[in-house]
Amino acid sequence: MDQLYLSSIKVLDLTRVLAGPLCTMMLGDMGAKVLKIERPRTGDDTRGWGPPFDADGQSAYYLSINRNKWSVAADLDNPADQAFVRELAAGADVVVDNFLPGALARRGLDPDQLLAEHQHLIWCTISGFGSDSQRVGYDFTVQAERGWMAITGERDGAPMKVGVALADVIAGKDAAIAILGALIARGSAAPRRIVISLAHSATGALVNVAQNVLVADRDAERWGNAHPNLVPYQLFDTADRPIVLAVGNDAQWKRCVDALELSADASLDTNAGRVEQRTRVVEMIAATLRARPAREWIARLDDAGVPNGIVKSVREALAEVESSPLTGVSPTVPGRVRYPPPKFDEHGERVRAMRWSAFTEEL
Numbered sequence: 001m002d003q004l005y006l007s008s009i010k011v012l013d014l015t016r017v018l019a020g021p022l023c024t025m026m027l028g029d030m031g032a033k034v035l036k037i038e039r040p041r042t043g044d045d046t047r048g049w050g051p052p053f054d055a056d057g058q059s060a061y062y063l064s065i066n067r068n069k070w071s072v073a074a075d076l077d078n079p080a081d082q083a084f085v086r087e088l089a090a091g092a093d094v095v096v097d098n099f100l101p102g103a104l105a106r107r108g109l110d111p112d113q114l115l116a117e118h119q120h121l122i123w124c125t126i127s128g129f130g131s132d133s134q135r136v137g138y139d140f141t142v143q144a145e146r147g148w149m150a151i152t153g154e155r156d157g158a159p160m161k162v163g164v165a166l167a168d169v170i171a172g173k174d175a176a177i178a179i180l181g182a183l184i185a186r187g188s189a190a191p192r193r194i195v196i197s198l199a200h201s202a203t204g205a206l207v208n209v210a211q212n213v214l215v216a217d218r219d220a221e222r223w224g225n226a227h228p229n230l231v232p233y234q235l236f237d238t239a240d241r242p243i244v245l246a247v248g249n250d251a252q253w254k255r256c257v258d259a260l261e262l263s264a265d266a267s268l269d270t271n272a273g274r275v276e277q278r279t280r281v282v283e284m285i286a287a288t289l290r291a292r293p294a295r296e297w298i299a300r301l302d303d304a305g306v307p308n309g310i311v312k313s314v315r316e317a318l319a320e321v322e323s324s325p326l327t328g329v330s331p332t333v334p335g336r337v338r339y340p341p342p343k344f345d346e347h348g349e350r351v352r353a354m355r356w357s358a359f360t361e362e363l
Contacts, residue, residue, distance in 0.1 A: 003031070004030055004031025004334075004335055004336070005030045005031055005334065005335070006027055006030040006031040006032040006183075007031035007032075007033075009027070009031070009032040009033070009093045009094065009183065010032070010033045010035075010091065010092045010093050010094070010356060010359075011024055011027050011028070011032045011033065011034045011035070011092060011093065011094045011095075011096065012035055012037065012085075012088050012089055012092040012094070012095045012096070013034050013035060013036040013037065013069065013096055014037050014085075014095060014096065014097035014098075014099065014104070015096050015097060015098045015126065016038075016044045016045050016046070016098065017044070017045050017046055017098070017168070018046070018065060018139070018165055018168040018169070018172065019098065019126050019168040019169070019171040019172040019175065019196075019198060020096055020097070020098040020126050020172065020175070021036075021044070021046075021065040021066055021172075022065045022168070022169060022172035022173070023096055023124075023126065023172040023173070023175040023176045023179070024036070024069065024096055025065050025066060025067060025068060025069065026172070026173070026176045026331075026332075026333055026335075027094070027176060027179065028067065028068030028069055028335075028338075029067075029068055029331035029333055029335035029336065029337070030331075030333055030334065030335040031335060032068075032094075033356075033359050034068060034069040034070070035069070035070050035072055035088060035092075035347075035351065035356075035359060036066065036069040036070065036071050036072070036342065037072055037073075037074050037076075037085060037088075038071055038072070038073050038074075038344060038345065039073070039074075039075065039076070040073050040074075040075045041073075043071070043073065043344040043345070044062060044066070046059060046061045046062040046065075047059055047062045047344065049061040049062065054325065054326070056343070058341065058343070060325075062341060063325075063326060063327070063328060063340075063341050064328045064329075065328075066341035066342070067327045067328065067337055067338075067339070067340055067341050068337065068338050068339060069341070069342055070342055070346065070347035070351065070359055071342035071343065071344055071345055071346045071347055071348070072345060072347055072348045072351045072352070073344065073345035073348050076104075076107045076109070077107065079108070082107055082108040082109060083108075084352065085109060086108065086109060086114070087355060088351075088355065088356065089109065089114050089118075089121070090114070090117070090118050090121075091355065091356045092121065092356075093120065093121070093122065093183070094121075094122045094123075094124065094179055094182075094183070095111070095114075095121065095122070095123045095124070096123075096124045096125075096126070096175065096179070097111075097123075097124075097125050097126070098125065098126040098127065099125070100127075100134055100136070101127070101131055101132070101133070101134065111123045111125065111193065112193070115192055115193060120186065121192065122179060122182045122183065122186065122192045122194070123192065123193055123194065124175050124178060124179050124182075124194040124195075124196065125194070125195050125196070126171055126172070126175050126196045126197075126198070127195060127196070127197045127198070128141075128142065128197065128198050128199065129197055129198070129199045130195065130197045130199065130200065131195045131197075137197070137198045137199065139165035139166070139167045139168040139198065140161060140165075142167040142198045142199055142202050143161045143162060143166075143167055143202065144159070144161075145199065146167070146199055146202040146203045146206070147202075147203070147206055147209070147210075147220065148161070148162060148166075148167070148202060148206075149161055150220065150222070151209060151220050151221065151222055151223070152222065153222050153224065154222065154224040155221065155222050155223060155224050157222070157224075159222075166205075167198050167201065167202040167205070168198060170201045170202065170205050171196055171197070171198045171201040171202070174196050174201045174204075175194070175196040178194045178196060179194065182194060208229070209228070212228060212229070225244070226278075226282075229271075229275070230246075230247065230248060230271060230275070231247070231271065231274040231275050231277075231278050231281050231282070232245050232247050232256070232274070232281055232282060232285050233245070233246050233247060233248070234282070235311070236285060236286055236289045237286070237289065237290055238289050238290065238292060238293055238294040238297055239290060239291065239292050239293045239294075240293045240294055241293070241294040241310055241311065242294075242310075242311045243289070243294050243297060243298065243308055243309060243310050243311065244308060244309050244311065245285065245301070245306070245307075245308050246307040246308065246309075247306065247307070248307060249271070250269060250270055250271060252305070252306050252307065253268070253269070253271070253274065254269075255304040255305055255306050256301070256304065256306045258304060259300045259301050259303070259304035259306055260285065260288050260289070260297075260300070260301075261288075262284060262285070262288060263284075264284070268281060294310050295310075298310055324337075326340045326341070327340050327341070347359075
């Protein structure tokens with residue numbers, strides 16, 4: 001097979017739950033050799049986050065973010081295991097952790113000391129609220145505190161979280177990107193110590209919503225399935241299933257008018273005009289779309305080049321991509337599934353016997 005981008009890179013994974021394991025799985029998808037260190041007896045928290053569990057008793061949550069890794073159990077409160085993990089860190093290219101500040105140093109695994117001792121090493125910490133905070137960071141609390149819930153949900157409804165732990169996902173991807181940048185710069189004067197926080201990643205992910213607030217000096221609102229800056233750009237009911245219409249420019253609007261056979265005057269030719277007359281535009285389109293089934297409208301809009309989509313279930317969406325009950329959705333970065341998520345401490349004996357060589361020689 002073709003060599004993967006990171007096939008020469010060794011990653012020591014000291015993370016658990018979602019953001020960190022997602023980051024290291026992405027590195028593993030691209031070929032990195034990832035050793036996942038888990039606490040004795042219980043392992044990663046997500047091993048118990050179910051049901052559902054598969055036939056081997058592994059939770060779906062754990063399986064979704066832990067392929068392309070080996071598992072080794074180690075007690076970081078035990079001096080012998082501390083020395084073992086220090087040795088693994090010394091032989092790694094990258095260490096990723098999500099411990100609270102000072103927790104690893106108290107266990108003889110001070111990131112700054114190890115970085116000073118090993119000039120090739122890159123260390124990435126994923127925290128909840130930054131390197132100066134002792135607060136435990138979970139996606140739900142971050143969504144609440146970083147504005148997401150304030151802008152999610154119906155306009156007159158309660159604040160609502162996103163349906164997936166997206167703050168964790170974004171932070172994990174931010175961490176992977178930062179690690180790749182550090183690997184490119186390795187050997188230069190660029191920093192080898194990386195700190196990614198869920199809170200900052202989530203705030204940055206507000207993108208245009210944040211900029212609206214900064215420019216207008218007015219707080220953001222909830223818009224439900226509508227868009228604060230674009231019209232029409234929302235959910236509509238058809239005769240059978242809901243669809244979304246996403247008109248992103250004035251040329252698309254003109255094609256939309258033709259496809260739906262709307263009676264639209266020149267005052268709606270610009271997005272600014274449509275935003276100003278939002279209610280009129282939405283009511284006109286809603287009345288039209290209710291008359292026919294979704295498949296007819298989708299065909300018309302697709303032929304006209306107007307962005308649209310039918311609202312599908314997760315099962316329907318998964319049917320359109322490569323996916324597996326064991327290894328999850330196929331890699332979203334250039335890479336491949338080389339082996340399934342490991343059982344707890346599945347590789348502990350081999351790795352303890354030969355350290356990194358047991359891992360690198362077999363892969």
